[in-house]
Amino acid sequence: MSVSVTVRQANSKDADEIAKLHARCFARGWTAREFAALLIQDGVHAWVAATDDNAIDGFAVIRTVLDEAEILTVAVDPERRRGGIGRALLIHAFAELDKNGVARCFLEVAQDNDAALGLYRRLGFEVTGKRANYYANPSQGRVDAVTMTRIIAK
Numbered sequence: 001m002s003v004s005v006t007v008r009q010a011n012s013k014d015a016d017e018i019a020k021l022h023a024r025c026f027a028r029g030w031t032a033r034e035f036a037a038l039l040i041q042d043g044v045h046a047w048v049a050a051t052d053d054n055a056i057d058g059f060a061v062i063r064t065v066l067d068e069a070e071i072l073t074v075a076v077d078p079e080r081r082r083g084g085i086g087r088a089l090l091i092h093a094f095a096e097l098d099k100n101g102v103a104r105c106f107l108e109v110a111q112d113n114d115a116a117l118g119l120y121r122r123l124g125f126e127v128t129g130k131r132a133n134y135y136a137n138p139s140q141g142r143v144d145a146v147t148m149t150r151i152i153a154k
């Protein structure tokens, strides 16, 4: 079921909340200090999504170099998934990147990450290649990465 989602640009004051959510979503969390440093880097853009209670329910961090963008991380609170938050975050991000002249977006994703692959395909990303044994998976050893691209102005 879709919920009403507000997406806004993140700033370094959001680093604590983003790090807490990141730690709930990934096996290896990034610290608040790492996020604070990342969010002020040149070319790094981040957005957070909030639903009803104003807490951060999702975030996306994207790095741009000239007219290219790369998704560094995107995640949604496990209790809020399948409500359209991930899609809303990235659609908002792509609209802003488009205004800033970004032409295409790249990413890599573990080939067993069905949710992320589903989200990216739904948003029009196309598979461009594979990186063998790219990720360490605690239960399965190494997992391949799939590389994907999307034209921003659609």
Ligand SMILES: CC(C)(COP(=O)(O)OP(=O)(O)OC[C@H]1O[C@@H](n2cnc3c(N)ncnc32)[C@H](O)[C@@H]1OP(=O)(O)O)[C@@H](O)C(=O)NCCC(=O)NCCS
Residues within 6 Å of the ligand: 025, 026, 073, 074, 075, 076, 077, 080, 081, 082, 083, 084, 085, 086, 087, 088, 108, 109, 110, 113, 114, 115, 116, 117, 118, 119, 120, 122
């Ligand atoms: C990937 C992730 C961000 C998706 O966020 P979300 O808010 O649940 O996604 P949405 O509700 O916006 O879903 C949009 C579309 O993505 C696809 N999708 C989302 N979750 C899916 C799943 N579990 N399986 C298959 N497709 C899925 C669907 O096409 C969905 O549209 P639909 O619900 O109308 O069918 C979320 O699952 C997550 O945080 N995962 C853990 C972190 C992660 O792996 N990040 C990506 C690293 S590359």
